[in-house]
Amino acid sequence: MATLAKPTDAPELDTGSLDIRPMTPAIGAEIHGIDLGAKDTANCIPEIRAALLRHGVIFFRDQDLTQEQHIAFARHFGELEIHPATPADQPNPEVLRIVHGPKSKGQENNWHSDVTWRECPSLGSILLAREVPEVGGDTLFANMNLAYERLSPKMREFCEGLTAVHDIARVFARRLGKAPEELHEKYPPMRHPVIRTHPETGKPTIYVNTGFTSHIEGLSDKESRWLLAHLYATAADPEIQCRFRWKAGSVAFWDNRACQHLAASDYFPERRAMERVTIAGDKPYFRKGE
Template sequence: MTIHYAREAFARFEARPMSPAIGAELIGANLSQPDDQLIDDVRAALLKYRVVFFRDQHITREQHIAFARAFGELEIHPATPMEQPDREVLRIAHGPKSRGTENAWHSDVTWRDTPSLGSILRAIELPEVGGDTLFANMKLAYDKLDDETRERITGRVAVHDIARVFAGRLNTNATQLHEKFPPMEHPIVRTHPETGERILYVNTAFTSHIKDMDPEESSALLGRLYLTAWNPEIQCRFRWAPGSLAFWDNRACQHFAASDYFPEVRIMERVTIAGDRPYFDPAE
């Protein structure tokens, strides 16, 4: 396992690691005028550090969308209002009448048949203090499991269900949601399609149970696996500021939005890049 501590020079920026385990700030990047070299460099840095951060990027919503689109097709989230222009943007707003609810370790939209490649989050309005986002390296989470647990979960499948989170938020019921977004089965250990790494791929927000396992046994095992993201040794923490963006690889990490700022206002906008169906390659 290679861990990168030193700054690394790319053609369009310098990468400054946030922790030994995950994350880097990309110093000198300009997202208002991205060229092919910048996109290639950001893609390489994302694969290496799993989440990358940008400072002082005072870009428009249109520039945010254009930057994300350079990495692939964009998703439209079912929580985005139908009447909203630029429906590729998911606006996440909390304040005195809405306490933040993203404070659980998760990877975005794992309830999809083809969960996302990555998400790009832009700060719009921030509390004076608080509202940081934490990230966990789920390759290291897998690597730190004992041999018996790795053998027990490798090749097994878990079910991911949108209704666990969004039935309440969308004021609907599970049956209605499942008509459009039925529960999906994904490997507990997935193979990263670009790096070939083995990634632990269950999360407390959307994973409901392990297929073909006794419910009590499934619940106990998932509980242990969920806790792996809580290890500070595989994390980094990002303090937002005006003009900040974060771009994370949903295939390789989980994140946790600290909801410690209530009743202050925190408004973010997220654009999500479509991915492919998770798979497990036993040869890796």
């Protein structure tokens, strides 16, 4: 088994004078003493980005943000996406509201990376808690570079040459009440490497997930199902995870290229209301030797 690498083994990343408190040796850190809605936050963006690359997911507490401030903060990191589940008449289409309660049990309780069904999946997601249950509804995050490193050398070598198909209809056909063929007209299934290279750190990460990956090309159905199940299970290793307990006003900003997440749906029938703004990314690739 590979030795557990620490986030500080990443390339030199200047986090300046930010008050950063790591959550585990593998992934996650809370950043204290910063108001994401303040005008001078723009001066800290390079340091915040460096913290994101080093820790995979970063958290902020007590953020009283309007939707406009939430959007403005996200725009510092790139162009924003509009999710197909966002109502067309919503005032701020960049904000995806994820609300569950007595009539809607949470459905995000599987390991996944956001919108891998896009040709250019997202760089990162910024999730703000508006209303949370007294207990429950935590989100877990897993470092998928460490998941890759814990594969055997032979398995890493085999997976590096494979391509997987990601399909929006696996999740959103039912949620949006549309036939897969209708969704595919605008969002056709996409091919991505099973192991992708992070475009900023150069680290390889496992890039298949239970939500959107349909199969691995070139393998039989049985082989594909077996290998995907094996790779999915790597995220469930507690030694490469952190777990975040939400409070109203908490913010999580995660790197979809580096980690996967799972939202525990253990709070039903209590209410949990979250708002997500997502930053567009680039086309995944694998480059041997990165």
